[in-house]
Amino acid sequence: MDKYDAVTLARNLLADYGLPSWDVRLNKNKRQLGVCKESLKRIELSEHYIAMNSSEKVIDTILHEIAHALVGVEHGHDAVWKEMCKKLGCNPNSCENSAEMPEGDWRADCPTCTKVFTRFRRPKTLSGFYCTECGPVKGALVFKNLRLKYKQRVVQAAAKHAGTKNEGTKQLMLKIF
Missing domain, CATH: 3.30.2010.10 (Metalloproteases ("zincins"), catalytic domain)
Incomplete structure (x- = not known):
């Protein structure tokens, strides 16, 4: 639809x-x-x-x-x-668990159960989180930005294409992406 x-x-x-x-x-x-x-x-x-x-x-x-x-x-x-x-005639549940939604740019994988945790905004600290099912020792989470490398590649390509290494241009490209 x-x-x-x-x-x-x-x-x-x-x-x-x-x-x-x-x-x-x-x-x-x-x-x-x-x-x-x-x-x-x-x-x-x-x-x-x-x-x-x-x-x-x-x-x-x-x-x-x-x-x-x-x-x-x-x-x-x-x-x-x-x-x-x-x-x-609709489902009387408060939320739809099987709904597909976009993942956030920040991701952490539980090392024990492999459950994926995502955030749309950068967490205040990147460590100190843990999977509640696995606990703070076995389920320690570290958030990483999934799009950071992609953004860096785009900026490098755009700067190369424009024939400039101007820092202002790079910063502008980072804002766009």
């Missing part, structure tokens, strides 16, 4: 469920599939989520957010909200 189809479908479903004055918008969230903003009468969907997941999952997320709109966000994921999800 493309993002325009998702927005059209969400608007149609909102109207079908008695919420025609509500709006639907796309956002760039990488960790949140969708969100109901009751005070703004708006549902937002992640462009990344729509692009990386099946139509069935996207429809389920739209219905999930409509359930929040119908019962009120003060209900969170309680029994009232779950009952509304059942009426709408």
Whole structure:
């Protein structure tokens, strides 16, 4: 499903469920599939989520957010909200564990169980983290930037292509990438 189809479908479903004055918008969230903003009468969907997941999952997320709109966000994921999800025909869980979302630039692998941990922002310290399943000794994590080498190669290639070794140009290229 493309993002325009998702927005059209969400608007149609909102109207079908008695919420025609509500709006639907796309956002760039990488960790949140969708969100109901009751005070703004708006549902937002992640462009990344729509692009990386099946139509069935996207429809389920739209219905999930409509359930929040119908019962009120003060209900969170309680029994009232779950009952509304059942009426709408969507999964009454608070989050979708099987959703595909982009990984962050910062990554650490547990040396014992090989579980992958990612972050979108640089952690304040790169060490001192550990896998809770393996413990602080066997599961010590060290975060590394996955895109740093890629960025350096791009900057070197761009500087070479431009025929300059100007530090200002290199810094500008780093900002772009």
